[in-house]
Amino acid sequence: MKAIRVLVFVGLLIVVALQFRTCLRPAMTGQPAPELSASQWWNSSPLTMQQLQGKLVLLDFWAVW
Numbered sequence: 001m002k003a004i005r006v007l008v009f010v011g012l013l014i015v016v017a018l019q020f021r022t023c024l025r026p027a028m029t030g031q032p033a034p035e036l037s038a039s040q041w042w043n044s045s046p047l048t049m050q051q052l053q054g055k056l057v058l059l060d061f062w063a064v065w
Contacts, residue, residue, distance in 0.1 A: 033049065033057075035049055036049055036052075
């Protein structure tokens with residue numbers, strides 16, 4: 001029973017992810033990223049978009065409230 005619930009949950013996650021991906025793709029594909037600015041960086045000095053060009057950038061937005 002627990003395995004069925006897990007499979008249903010994973011299936012729903014896949015469906016939602018595919019829907020979300022197809023909704024955003026036309027708006028984001030081929031567009032340059034907006035300029036990024038931050039007053040504090042955790043593990044490096046501030047970087048410019050030119051320094052990040054061509055590299056994979058992962059932004060992790062996390063808030064606790």
